[in-house]
Amino acid sequence: MDFSLLLWLLLPVAALSGWLLAQRHYTKKQSVREYLPYPDYLQGLSYLFDEQHDKAIEVFIRLLEVNNDTVETHLALGVLFRRRGEIDRATRIHQNLMERNNLHPSQHALAMLELAHDYFSAGLLDRAEALFWKLVKNQQYRTIAYRQLLQIYQQEQDWQQAIDTAKAFSRDETIKLDAVIAQYYCELAQQAYQKQAQETALSHIQQALDRDKQCVRASLLEGRIYLEMRQFPAAISALQQVEQQNPRFLSEILQPLQQCFREIEKTEQFIQYLQAILERYAGTDTLHLLAQITLCREGKQATLELIHQHINTTPSLQGVADLIQFALPDAKGHLHDGLLLLQKITHILLEKRPLYHCRECGFSSKTLYWYCPSCQQWNSIYPIQDAEYLYKH
Numbered sequence: 001m002d003f004s005l006l007l008w009l010l011l012p013v014a015a016l017s018g019w020l021l022a023q024r025h026y027t028k029k030q031s032v033r034e035y036l037p038y039p040d041y042l043q044g045l046s047y048l049f050d051e052q053h054d055k056a057i058e059v060f061i062r063l064l065e066v067n068n069d070t071v072e073t074h075l076a077l078g079v080l081f082r083r084r085g086e087i088d089r090a091t092r093i094h095q096n097l098m099e100r101n102n103l104h105p106s107q108h109a110l111a112m113l114e115l116a117h118d119y120f121s122a123g124l125l126d127r128a129e130a131l132f133w134k135l136v137k138n139q140q141y142r143t144i145a146y147r148q149l150l151q152i153y154q155q156e157q158d159w160q161q162a163i164d165t166a167k168a169f170s171r172d173e174t175i176k177l178d179a180v181i182a183q184y185y186c187e188l189a190q191q192a193y194q195k196q197a198q199e200t201a202l203s204h205i206q207q208a209l210d211r212d213k214q215c216v217r218a219s220l221l222e223g224r225i226y227l228e229m230r231q232f233p234a235a236i237s238a239l240q241q242v243e244q245q246n247p248r249f250l251s252e253i254l255q256p257l258q259q260c261f262r263e264i265e266k267t268e269q270f271i272q273y274l275q276a277i278l279e280r281y282a283g284t285d286t287l288h289l290l291a292q293i294t295l296c297r298e299g300k301q302a303t304l305e306l307i308h309q310h311i312n313t314t315p316s317l318q319g320v321a322d323l324i325q326f327a328l329p330d331a332k333g334h335l336h337d338g339l340l341l342l343q344k345i346t347h348i349l350l351e352k353r354p355l356y357h358c359r360e361c362g363f364s365s366k367t368l369y370w371y372c373p374s375c376q377q378w379n380s381i382y383p384i385q386d387a388e389y390l391y392k393h
Helices: 003-025 039-049 053-063 071-083 087-098 105-122 125-135 142-156 159-173 178-194 198-211 216-228 232-245 247-252 254-263 267-281 284-298 300-311 317-330 333-352
Strands: 356-358 381-383
Touching: 071 087, 071 105, 087 105, 105 125, 105 142, 125 142, 142 159, 159 178, 178 198, 178 216, 198 216, 216 232, 216 247, 216 254, 232 247, 232 254, 247 254, 247 267, 247 284, 247 381, 254 267, 254 284, 267 284, 284 300, 284 317, 300 317, 317 333
Parallel strands: none
Antiparallel strands: 356 381
16 A cells, blocks of 8 residues: 555544544634644644655554544554554554553454564564463453464574464463474474484484374474484384375385385385385375386386386376386387377476475475474375375275
8 A cells, every 4th residue: 555545544543533623622602713723733634745755654643542433543554654664653553552541441442463473574572472471361362362372483584482382371271282282292303313312313203102193294204313323223213104194205214214224135025015005095105206216126027017016096197107117128119209208308397396385375396394384284294196106995
């Protein structure tokens, strides 16, 4: 909205305010001339016509007497300023309201809420935090306050405080936040892991799984830690939990599982596992890995038969690319040229395709995020299904 338009929209408000103030100071017996607006109002109009917008808005704000009839106008004006990015003006309006002693408690609480939002928008997180904790005691704004506090602690990466707040939120509002709390524990585990404090990380992972047994992230991180500690059976056990938690994430465990089974010299067992999950879920990445192993062990013909068998019932771009790759060396003439062109096209498509998407907002990327950077939701990003992951029901 253009700033001049905003000021013109405020004119009726200012005019009405001036009229109301005049009504309070003059009786009905006085002449029409005595109803003329206050000099400050005329001065404000003068500033407006001279395009001195800052001075004009200051005058109009002063003319809005703070009482129970005009609080909503002040609040609306403050919110408008904040949405325009004019945080200082919004803060000044809401602070002015907070200083008034004649406000109804509900109005005072609403002014406090808007001021807390101002501080949050300005990056003054400590001030915002203090006000939101006060609002936690207000039944009407408790849920909003808790959610904003969680936003603050997430932004500050104060995961322990986020955990404590989420637990309090769950107790007060009987809202299930176990999955979110599990993610907070995973953040603590990730921090410990990066500091080479594996035991501490594993402790946090267990806390995450205690909160949410379906936490895929916890199992993946646990498997990675045990793998680096060369505790391969423990790593295998952790990684294979993903199938029960959410089979859409099976693609995330294939490479570390292959390494684990190779280290304990049980490749056959790994192949059997791949065959079993391929039969159950028809995952493209599973087929791709199994095809590579089959090529090394049984040769090209067996690999082609394997790929053809599965993409015939479960088409996928990666499957077509694999089929072309294995068929290309034996092709001749125009068939070779055609396959070469198809290989180039499929490679381009595979390079451009995103690997993950958010089921809440549609955000897509090649990186797995546990917290969507677009809609700011936990546990909303999954490996892309569509033609790449088709599951049997």
